[in-house]
Amino acid sequence: MENEDLKIERTLENVPGAGLVYNIIDYIDGWARKYSIWPIHLVTGCCSPEFMQVSGSRFDMERLGILPFASVRQCDCIMVVGVVSRKMADRVKYLYEQMGEPKYVVAVGACPIGKGPFYDSYSVVAIDEYVPVDVYIPGCPPRPEAIIHGMMELQEKIKGGKRLGVKN
Amino acid sequence: MSEPEIKPEIMRISWGPQHPMSGQTRILLDTDGEKVHRIIADLGFTHRGIEKILENRSLIGGIVPIDRMAMVDTSNISIGYVTAAEKAYGLEVPERANWIRSLVCEMGRINSHLYAFGLQAESTGYFPAVFLWTTVDREVLLDLFEELTGARWSYNFFLPGGVYKDLPEGFKEKVIEAVHYLRNRFQNYWTAMIENPMFEMRCNNVAVLKPEDAIRLGATGPSLRGSGVDIDIRKIEPYAAYADLDFDVITEDACDVMARTKVRFHEIGQSLNMMEQIAKEIPEGPIKTRFTPFMRAPEGEHYIRVETSRGELGIHLFTNGTTNPYRVKINPPSLRNMYVFERLAELDEIMVADIPVVINSIDPWYLDSDR
Amino acid sequence: MLKTSISNLVKSVEDIISDEIESVEIKDEKYVSITVKYDYLLHVAETLKNNLGFTIPVACGGIDYLDEDKMQMIYYISNPKSRFIITLRVDIPRNSPQLPSLTQVWEAMSFHEREAHEMFGVEFKDHPNMVPLLLPPSWKGGYPLRKDFKGEGIK
Numbered sequence: 244m245e246n247e248d249l250k251i252e253r254t255l256e257n258v259p260g261a262g263l264v265y266n267i268i269d270y271i272d273g274w275a276r277k278y279s280i281w282p283i284h285l286v287t288g289c290c291s292p293e294f295m296q297v298s299g300s301r302f303d304m305e306r307l308g309i310l311p312f313a314s315v316r317q318c319d320c321i322m323v324v325g326v327v328s329r330k331m332a333d334r335v336k337y338l339y340e341q342m343g344e345p346k347y348v349v350a351v352g353a354c355p356i357g358k359g360p361f362y363d364s365y366s367v368v369a370i371d372e373y374v375p376v377d378v379y380i381p382g383c384p385p386r387p388e389a390i391i392h393g394m395m396e397l398q399e400k401i402k403g404g405k406r407l408g409v410k411n
Numbered sequence: 412m413s414e415p416e417i418k419p420e421i422m423r424i425s426w427g428p429q430h431p432m433s434g435q436t437r438i439l440l441d442t443d444g445e446k447v448h449r450i451i452a453d454l455g456f457t458h459r460g461i462e463k464i465l466e467n468r469s470l471i472g473g474i475v476p477i478d479r480m481a482m483v484d485t486s487n488i489s490i491g492y493v494t495a496a497e498k499a500y501g502l503e504v505p506e507r508a509n510w511i512r513s514l515v516c517e518m519g520r521i522n523s524h525l526y527a528f529g530l531q532a533e534s535t536g537y538f539p540a541v542f543l544w545t546t547v548d549r550e551v552l553l554d555l556f557e558e559l560t561g562a563r564w565s566y567n568f569f570l571p572g573g574v575y576k577d578l579p580e581g582f583k584e585k586v587i588e589a590v591h592y593l594r595n596r597f598q599n600y601w602t603a604m605i606e607n608p609m610f611e612m613r614c615n616n617v618a619v620l621k622p623e624d625a626i627r628l629g630a631t632g633p634s635l636r637g638s639g640v641d642i643d644i645r646k647i648e649p650y651a652a653y654a655d656l657d658f659d660v661i662t663e664d665a666c667d668v669m670a671r672t673k674v675r676f677h678e679i680g681q682s683l684n685m686m687e688q689i690a691k692e693i694p695e696g697p698i699k700t701r702f703t704p705f706m707r708a709p710e711g712e713h714y715i716r717v718e719t720s721r722g723e724l725g726i727h728l729f730t731n732g733t734t735n736p737y738r739v740k741i742n743p744p745s746l747r748n749m750y751v752f753e754r755l756a757e758l759d760e761i762m763v764a765d766i767p768v769v770i771n772s773i774d775p776w777y778l779d780s781d782r
Numbered sequence: 783m784l785k786t787s788i789s790n791l792v793k794s795v796e797d798i799i800s801d802e803i804e805s806v807e808i809k810d811e812k813y814v815s816i817t818v819k820y821d822y823l824l825h826v827a828e829t830l831k832n833n834l835g836f837t838i839p840v841a842c843g844g845i846d847y848l849d850e851d852k853m854q855m856i857y858y859i860s861n862p863k864s865r866f867i868i869t870l871r872v873d874i875p876r877n878s879p880q881l882p883s884l885t886q887v888w889e890a891m892s893f894h895e896r897e898a899h900e901m902f903g904v905e906f907k908d909h910p911n912m913v914p915l916l917l918p919p920s921w922k923g924g925y926p927l928r929k930d931f932k933g934e935g936i937k
Contacts, residue, residue, distance in 0.1 A: 284431045287456075288778065289457075289482040290482070292526065299543055299550075301546070313430075328456060331435070331456045331457070333918075361460070361464060364464050365923065365931075365933040384482070415911070458916040460926060627890075629840065647865045714867065725840065725841065742841035746893055747841075750890045754889075781916055
């Protein structure tokens with residue numbers, strides 16, 4: 244999904260053969276970025292024990308390059324893990340705006356997608372209304388293999404070097 | 412929230428929901444650089460309104476949100492609700508079902524205490540090795556849960572009147588193998604954590620909570636038993652099969668962070684003994700009584716207390732003759748312990764660097780206090 | 783043995799404060815329920831704590847009876863020696879619910895009274911720190927646990 248207002252002017256575009264060079268640069272750039280997705284340390288709800296098991300020793304998430312990092316400005320992904328209440332949703336939006344481009348959002352669990360088992364609650368929201376989501380991982384809680392599969396889908400999206408997760 | 416005023420020489424730190432060690436809450440610390448003068452807890456980040464949505468479901472459909480109230484030890488919380496529902500219906504539970512319930516509850520208790528150890532190790536000296544050991548040892552128990560119930564964390568296994576399925580073939584031998592494996596692993600934890608001089612230096616005489624203060628402020632669970640008061644609901648009002656199992660109530664007298672950690676440690680040993688006893692001596696028989704999902708419960712009220720891994724949970728169930736309950740009041744243990752944590756700054760001198768250690772020794776689970 | 787101890791407790795309650803309460807009964811053979819008259823709530827609470835030894839505060843919560851046009855607040859307290867639970871109930875009118883705060887007797891009721899205020903709308907006099915506990919500070923939707931709450935998503 245390319246946003247027309249942000250199409251970058253490339254200086255050597257009209258030179259014949261330059262397209263190949265830019266494709267190679269995009270490919271290497273995408274390859275480097277997809278193997279180092281750094282999410283923020285933010286767990287919002289009850290899927291958090293499963294997230295801890297995924298970063299544990301048996302289903303190691305770090306072999307894909309996914310390292311939870313403490314400082315918000317240096318991360319490039321938010322994994323919204325679990326139920327999002329109204330109070331927490333404001334914080335998620337605040338953190339999303341602090342991250343640098345390009346940035347991605349992954350919704351883990353049935354609750355941030357469509358409120359899950361708390362569908363008629365006055366205090367639970369779907370995270371779609373606050374930030375744009377790239378990958379949805381359903382489950383209650385999703386199995387660790389499902390979470391890793393979801394992160395690999397995100398890597399496929401990043402691979403082409405397309406600009407994603409941009410909201411005006 | 413509108414926060415109280417602070418004096419000019421005090422600095423207010425907001426330790427918020429986005430932090431590697433804070434969990435899903437915000438804690439405000441008023442400090443003058445070293446000593447903490449006041450602690451204010453800002454709860455409500457995981458409030459889902461469970462008490463309101465339970466009025467919209469039938470009594471058996473309410474098991475689904477209650478299971479997600481505390482994912483780390485679901486069995487101990489959902490057994491409280493299920494016992495209240497079956498008292499409302501007037502159902503008798505067969506004996507084999509009670510023993511299976513105790514087995515699942517004790518496995519959940521070990522799971523939850525391992526989680527507390529992992530966080531405690533990571534906050535005292537950043538022992539990432541011990542934290543990763545706990546994730547591996549929990550996998551042993553999660554594999555047993557998956558074989559018995561079909562799911563790893565939220566299994567919806569207890570029904571009013573019994574349990575959902577019987578033990579599969581070869582399960583009792585696997586339980587005994589898991590008990591022997593975990594007993595060996597706990598020798599490693601004891602040497603790595605409790606006998607480690609760095610851990611002792613960080614945990615001895617920190618955040619002392621005397622017994623009279625613990626009773627007056629309403630502490631519960633290992634936070635209360637670490638101060639020498641022996642209150643354990645499994646002995647006071649036995650539910651499931653606890654009247655037939657032999658175990659001791661563990662108390663320690665030192666009243667500090669190390670005492671609470673040791674209480675959890677020895678409780679795991681008692682749980683392993685109980686699992687072994689259940690696997691060897693479980694009686695034969697039926698596992699559920701007949702029950703239709705949309706039965707109407709007669710009018711009345713019931714109050715059930717159970718002992719979860721964090722303390723005493725109370726469920727007060729009001730029914731009025733329809734399929735849905737009229738009101739469910741849940742008294743969670745973590746809300747009581749968070750009040751104790753707020754007052755700890757006035758009872759003992761706590762430094763800023765000790766705050767993660769202290770809060771992980773109280774071991775709150777915010778999804779349970781916010782409901 | 784449990785039954786005799788509970789009936790002893792009921793007898794001692796009736797001996798000490800029989801004219802300030804409306805009724806005392808044993809429910810479910812396990813816990814005692816005392817319904818107190820509105821004006822004597824503070825005095826009964828102090829008697830239970832000082833004379834009968836009920837020093838552990840467990841929780842407090844409310845229940846809304848829309849048909850009878852009243853609300854009821856329930857306080858749960860416990861005894862560290864005999865380990866019994868008493869539920870102390872008081873009826874309050876629905877259109878202007880007010881109660882004295884029991885933080886003067888049991889300090890730890892503070893969190894639970896804050897929650898009862900934001901969920902039911904009960905006003906507590908002399909509460910030290912009445913700010914919302916669980917709902918966000920910008921909440922303007924009403925009192926969620928009342929029976930006539932028409933919030934988002936509730937049918």
